[in-house]
Amino acid sequence: MPTNDLTDPERAFLGCLLQLPATAARRVLAGMRADDLASAAAAPVLQLVIELVAAGTDPAPVAVYAHAVATGRAAGQARREWLSGWIIDAYRDAPPPALTNHLKAVVLEAAWRRALFAHARRIEQSLDTTDPAVLRELADDGMAAAAELWSRYQSALHPQPRPAREVPA
Template identity: 60%
Template structure:
């Protein structure tokens, strides 16, 4: 396991644990748990998303309780892992700000976008060797996931610019 200080996904989730609901909601706009590649941060992010959507602060105790109540932390061992992970992450990410969380969000989304491109390229390479041309052409044209990640990444880089673009498009 990477140290918390260099684990961007864990840093991102850790910053969310310090934010009140309204600030966390703003940072979480456009995020999905599957944007994260590592299982524990992705699982915790999903719980944070659910808590914030329900109007609750994503504090570690709320995340832990929600995991237990929803059956995502079955058994003493899993609860111990989650509790230690939350405590270590929360402690390591002290003194966070919404701006810092927003920056980490952009870094996480860029990494997700790059992974999506790499996965798409691998599928294209396999299809180029083994698939019929119509299958290859359809696969080459299917960049919707990559395009969506790119758009969310660009919005995370400058959310105020994204809001201005939307207003211009509406006008």
């Protein structure tokens, strides 16, 4: 029985992606990277999905699994069984595909917050021991990554409408 459990937005996001055709998934994946996901299970699956969609293949569960096997990322029986189970569970328990864009924004917001936290932690750890010039450089370097994530998050929150196709007269 599907749970539609949104307590794991990364898994829910992937489950939604697995239901989309390649063209729709390509639009959703614009501005996404596998390392935007924190989950050690979800990030590699997102990378597989990104590769499939880039090749024009629908990211259906069987295609993602076959791609993992073909590329050597599901080596060994135990890994293949675990991966197939994870993919099927994400697909089965996914919320409706209409939530894909919302979940993308949730995932990117979480990635942005993680980037800010990591940056703040690096600065905090360096405050007492680092030369002020180095500290200034550290502060600037970390903010670039957070700013880039913020930009992608904002794009996900406020997507630009697709232009309507002209109908021939």
